[in-house]
Each structure stands twice: as C-alpha cells, then as structure tokens.
Amino acid sequence: MNYTLNSKSLADIKADCLVVSVPEKGDWPASTAAADAALNGMIKDLQKNGDISGKAGSTLLLPLAGQPWARLLLVGSGSESPQGTASYRKLLNAVFGRLKDGPSKHALIALADNDVKDQDEAWKLSLIARIAEEQQYRFTGFKSTKAPQPTLARITLAASANNKTLKAAVSAGEAIGHGMSLTRDLGNTPPNVCHPTWLAEHAKSLSKEFDVIKTEILDEKQMKKLGMNSLLSVSAGSEQPARLIVMEYRGGKAKEKPHVLVGKGITFDSGGISLKPGEGMDEMKYDMCGAASVFGAMRALAEIKPAMNVIGIVAAAENMPSGTATRPGDIVTSMSGQTIEILNTDAEGRLVLCDALTYAGKYDPETVVDVATLTGAVIVALGKEANGLFSNNDELAQRLLQSGNRACDRAWQLPIWDEYQSQLDSNFADMQNIGGRPAGSITAACFLSRFTKDYRWAHLDIAGTAWVSGKDKGATGRPVPLLVDYLLSHVQ
Known part of the structure; x- marks a missing residue:
C-alpha cells in the first residue's frame, strides 16, 4: 500500500x-x-x-x-x-x-x-x-x-x-501491519510445510531481507551440549528436529542491555503420548503463534529502525507420539539444572520455554517477555479478547498493560503468588510440569517463573487471542501491536 x-x-x-x-x-x-x-x-x-x-x-x-x-x-x-x-x-x-x-x-x-x-x-x-x-x-x-x-x-x-512526526507515525503503523501479516502467514501455513527447520530458514530469509537483523540457528546437537533436555524432550517423538532460533536487532549502543522476546514455536501439537482429542486438532498448527508474533515484532522493528537492542528467541519443536516420544512419568534435567517430572506431554509449551528462558539470561537482558499459546485455561478465564499477562515485576506488567491499551491489543494481569507454587510439587523431581485443573494458566506461569529469577520477566498467554475458529478461521497477528508498542516505549 x-x-x-x-x-x-x-x-x-x-x-x-x-x-x-x-x-x-x-x-x-x-x-x-x-x-x-x-x-x-x-x-x-x-x-x-x-x-x-x-x-x-x-x-x-x-x-x-x-x-x-x-x-x-x-x-x-x-x-x-x-x-x-x-x-x-x-x-x-x-x-x-x-x-x-x-x-x-x-x-x-x-x-x-x-x-x-x-x-x-x-x-x-x-x-x-x-x-x-x-x-x-x-x-x-x-x-x-x-x-x-x-x-x-x-x-x-x-x-x-505533513511533518516528520506524523510521517513516522504512519510508517510505524504500516510496519506493525506488515509484522502482523508475517505472523498470520506463519500461523496459517500448514504444519506439513511449517516445521522447525522451515521456521529457521524463514528467520534466515528475514535477516537477508533486513541487514539490521542477524540470525543464529542452534540445532539439536548444540542444544544437547547446552543441556536443553527439557526442550529436546518435546521433539523426541518427531522426525522433525527441534531448532532454537535467535534473531538479533542491534539498533542501540553496543553496551545497551537488550530487551528479549521469547516465543513458543510448537509447529504442531498432537499432545504427544498424552494425545489430544481429534476434533479441532488441525488448529494445533497455531501452537507456534507465540513464535510467529516474535517474527512479526522483529520484522516491524527492522522497518521502523528504533535506537534500541532487541533479541528474538524462538524455541521450535513438533510434539508427536512415537516409540521415541517422551512418556508421562519421565524426568528430565533442564538447562538451568532443575529437574522436571513430565506428567502430561501435552503441557509441552512450558518445557520448550523454560530452556529458552534460561538461554535468554546469557544476554544480561533489560527485560524478557515470553509469548505463548500456553493454556486452554486462559480462554476460560479471559475469553478471546484479552491476552493473559503474568510477571515477576509490577512495573513491567503495568508497562505492558499500558501498551496493550494504546495498541488496542489489550492484556489482563493474573497473579503468580507463591501460594500457587505448591501445586507443582513433585515426589520425584524438583517440580512437575502440571499443577492440576485449578488455576491452570497461573500454575503454568508459576512453572516458567522458576526459570526467570535473574531478570525482569513477563509472560503473555495468547491461547485465546492468537487465532479465531469457525468460518473466519485464521491467525490474528496478535500480540504484535502490543509487543511493538512496548518495545518502542523504551526509545528515548
């Protein structure tokens, strides 16, 4: 246009x-x-x-x-x-x-x-x-x-x-629209095409299109060496190997701490051994919409070119059942050294995110925001309108809420009080990967919080907002507007 x-x-x-x-x-x-x-x-x-x-x-x-x-x-x-x-x-x-x-x-x-x-x-x-x-x-x-x-x-x-300020506003709106279109394209692409390796190649293409983005891809061998056994437990049953995708936008000063976005990239979620019901399973191609929104935000930044540093990390894997798949009851050691008893292989998003969040710490980040279609429970709580927001820092949470309001891409904050943490207690490991039916979105966020203690962190559960079903089925491009507004709010 x-x-x-x-x-x-x-x-x-x-x-x-x-x-x-x-x-x-x-x-x-x-x-x-x-x-x-x-x-x-x-x-x-x-x-x-x-x-x-x-x-x-x-x-x-x-x-x-x-x-x-x-x-x-x-x-x-x-x-x-x-x-x-x-x-x-x-x-x-x-x-x-x-x-x-x-x-x-x-x-x-x-x-x-x-x-x-x-x-x-x-x-x-x-x-x-x-x-x-x-x-x-x-x-x-x-x-x-x-x-x-x-x-x-x-x-x-x-x-x-017809001044510089108003021209920049129009350009930013157009760039956000382009980012949303990329997010929707990735989400709508069928899972026989959109698998972790394809996503990684798409990240490389993005860095070729925009020289302000640098891309690094970690394969399973490299992730194994880093101790990312939690992430790798999700891809264990699939013929498609996992990938950790890192996209760096360096528009600020060299020593300026980056803001980090982390996206859940489950390119298809069958549930693994804890198999999902067949009805509606085709929509599990959208389980990588958190990753897709990170792609979209990075593309928007590449067009706007703000003076800041941003890292986009995507944990990409396919969750499938097979003879090599992770079983309920298996225990894995995460990159952080904490052990996890996997009671439900369909609670896989948190298993890939926890290692990606540990990896994010290497950048000494200013803030970290992860984005994930994590729980059906958030749809029960908030419907299809609001992104679920959780954070270990109230100032960060308020900033994201304000960005959601400005961007017409609203979020609602839910608690992650210590009282909920006991639902993750395991008899055999440091924690289990599910906390039962009560407060399912909250206990999922509590799980992630155990891997984010060294920095300011927020989690956006977008299971209710990332796509629509029915006649108009398709990815929405959310929460790219919220993410970009949040990032730009830090530019002086």
Whole structure:
C-alpha cells in the first residue's frame, strides 16, 4: 500500500473515494463539515433522512458526480464523545472492510480529526495505516485458484501537517501491519510445510531481507551440549528436529542491555503420548503463534529502525507420539539444572520455554517477555479478547498493560503468588510440569517463573487471542501491536 499525508483542503485532493465520519449526535469533525459544504449539504440531508444513522461501524457508500471524489463513504462513529479507542478501531475496520471489496484504487481518508479519548493525531494516523494493512491481508498461497486481490492500492491521509512526526507515525503503523501479516502467514501455513527447520530458514530469509537483523540457528546437537533436555524432550517423538532460533536487532549502543522476546514455536501439537482429542486438532498448527508474533515484532522493528537492542528467541519443536516420544512419568534435567517430572506431554509449551528462558539470561537482558499459546485455561478465564499477562515485576506488567491499551491489543494481569507454587510439587523431581485443573494458566506461569529469577520477566498467554475458529478461521497477528508498542516505549 502506498501512503501519503496531505494537509490541503479536502476539495483540493482528488481521489476515487472520500471517507469521512458521522456521529449519532453532537458536533461533526471538521473534515465532515468541510465535505458537507463542498457537497452543498448532502451529508446533512442524508443523516436527516435516516440514510446514515451514525451508529458505530455503519457505512454508506455513494457515487458522486462533478466532485474531486468519484465516491463518498460515510462511516458512523457512534454516540460517544469523545470517541473511545475500541469504537474508533471498529470504525476503521468497517471502512477498510468496505473499501477492500470495492472498485476504488485511491482512497482519501479524513478520519484523523475525530476526537478520540486520550489519543493524538499521530496515534490515529498510525492506527489507520495498521488497520488498512490488516484488512488487506489475504492468505491464498495454497489455493489452486487465486482469489482476487483488493483493488485499493493508494491511501491519502488528510492531516493537519505533513511533518516528520506524523510521517513516522504512519510508517510505524504500516510496519506493525506488515509484522502482523508475517505472523498470520506463519500461523496459517500448514504444519506439513511449517516445521522447525522451515521456521529457521524463514528467520534466515528475514535477516537477508533486513541487514539490521542477524540470525543464529542452534540445532539439536548444540542444544544437547547446552543441556536443553527439557526442550529436546518435546521433539523426541518427531522426525522433525527441534531448532532454537535467535534473531538479533542491534539498533542501540553496543553496551545497551537488550530487551528479549521469547516465543513458543510448537509447529504442531498432537499432545504427544498424552494425545489430544481429534476434533479441532488441525488448529494445533497455531501452537507456534507465540513464535510467529516474535517474527512479526522483529520484522516491524527492522522497518521502523528504533535506537534500541532487541533479541528474538524462538524455541521450535513438533510434539508427536512415537516409540521415541517422551512418556508421562519421565524426568528430565533442564538447562538451568532443575529437574522436571513430565506428567502430561501435552503441557509441552512450558518445557520448550523454560530452556529458552534460561538461554535468554546469557544476554544480561533489560527485560524478557515470553509469548505463548500456553493454556486452554486462559480462554476460560479471559475469553478471546484479552491476552493473559503474568510477571515477576509490577512495573513491567503495568508497562505492558499500558501498551496493550494504546495498541488496542489489550492484556489482563493474573497473579503468580507463591501460594500457587505448591501445586507443582513433585515426589520425584524438583517440580512437575502440571499443577492440576485449578488455576491452570497461573500454575503454568508459576512453572516458567522458576526459570526467570535473574531478570525482569513477563509472560503473555495468547491461547485465546492468537487465532479465531469457525468460518473466519485464521491467525490474528496478535500480540504484535502490543509487543511493538512496548518495545518502542523504551526509545528515548
């Protein structure tokens, strides 16, 4: 998509389609009033006659004649004043959902002067670009007949100025959208293609595309030498070897401590010997969406080029049953030296993450955030809206919560109190890998916390947010917006 900023009056900007908003009640944005004046009161008449109600997300597309715009798209902004961020995002999704199937190649978007609570023009412009990219996304690589691509190829954003700050905001939104698209591509790719070695090759391709990213791949022999027996216990039953993927973005000073992202990359999760039910098992290709979000965040950073250092670590493995698979009751020694009794091989994400989190300590990190489709229990607790957040540092947790709010990619913090740790007690090892049904997401986070005592750490359980099921089944690209906002919040 080609994006440009334009601070001229709307009547001086030609486009295939002009987009302005109409509230249910109250004052109009200046852009809507200007468009109405140019159209001799047409928008006012349409609202008066009930053709457009102003209800949040409602749309009306009309052809025009004798105007700089061939069409007019009106979108309702609701009754809130100022408009809430969720309502504004709904508005944008409605706009680009309508445009992507229409004939317009060039849209003039005049929505950055909407009054959105606690948000400035830069935030609005960034979100517009990001939502445009999200709505343009298609995954058609495995269809024999290619679906038609969206017609929309150019967006002009009406803005108060065409300055460096606003241009950077648009570029950042576009970059986040690109990162989300990569995350969705990786998540949607079938598991017979997307296996650990393929993921590793994709990381190498990313470093070839962006010279600011350096990639290192550790194979099973190297991981064995490091003592990553917990991670390797997950791949033991698969013919696909595990890989530890390390992507380094060095945009800050050489001695500046990096922020580290760690992603769970189970490219297919059968449950291993603790076999999952067959129904819906195809969606277990999405068990690597934590890893995919690390890829997406790294790609966004490579485009934005902030002055900071970030390390992305992906623990990639396939969890399969076979004669060589790990058995319930087996005990392994993790890279940290702590021993783990594996009571359920379907609680495998924490087994790969614990070694990756130990490995992250070698970078003397400023912070570490791991991202994982870890537990079904988080869906029971929070549904499909919020990412589950756990942390050993309240300041870090608050920063992530704030980023989630800004990025419209919200999280909710859950406790990891010491009282929950006893559920992981084992008679035969330092710990067991499950804590029973009560507080399943919390005990999973408690397990991870035992490997993160040397640094500030947070865990995002994205099992409820990383993909959707049903007719619209597919990866969502979350929580790339949250992660990128969090990382950029540290840039001075």
